Amino acid sequence: MTTPVSGNPPASSSSSSSSSSSSSSRDELASNFQTFLTLLTTQLQNQDPTSPMDSNQFTQQLVEYSQVEQQLDTNSKLDSLISLSSNQSSSLAMSYLGKNVTLTDGSGTLASGSANWSYSNANAAAGTTLTVKDSNGDVVYSGAGDATAGTHKFTWDGKDSQGDVQPDGVYTLTVSSTAADSTKVTTTVASTAQVTGVDMSGSSPMLVIGNGEVPLTSVTMITN
Helix, strand or coil, rough: EEECCCCCCCCCCCCCHHHHHHHHHHHHHHHHHHHHHCCCCHHCCCCCCCCCHHHHHHHHHHHHHHHHHHHHHHHHHHHHHHHHHHHHHHHHHHCCCCCCECCCEEEEEEEEEEEEEEEEECCCCEEEEEEEECCCCCEEEEEEEECCCEEEEEEEECCCCCCCCCEEEEEEEEEEEECCCCCCCEEEEEEEEEECCEEEECCCEEEEEEEEEEEEEEEEEECC
């Protein structure tokens, strides 16, 4: 069974503290507003009838208090939405455990000296270059690929351009194909991996594949 997956926006882990801060600010505003009304009422009761206070001034203050209160209420609702999104992302990530997933951001897992990808050229190219980068974005391998149109397999043995064996983990493959007239040929990259764990320690859940991690947004398909 194959299930398409759409990306989920990352959610902030600070939603709880934000909500607490918003609640505290709202309570403080309510207290200050009550104090203001008490002072205003006292001032009105004791004003000089022959020289009444300017109504425009305290009306403007009432409007400003109302605007701030509305903004705090909006922030509180946003905090609730962020918290809900975070819970949904965590539940979705947990549902991936033990499943095989398809990654289309170029990510691939190197394990026991082998990492496998598939890549496609929309049209025939004059030349195709395959580049593998590590988690730091450093190039560890670069070589020629199949320039014909269609889908091709690429298996990397985990050795860099100098023949040194690289550690297991998540690597990224990029494919650059150029036509005879020097225009770029459209390419796509995909790989499959099994999700062995979920890392909840960051601001958004990360799927553990092999010795590395990828975000939920990297997954486009799940297969049992």
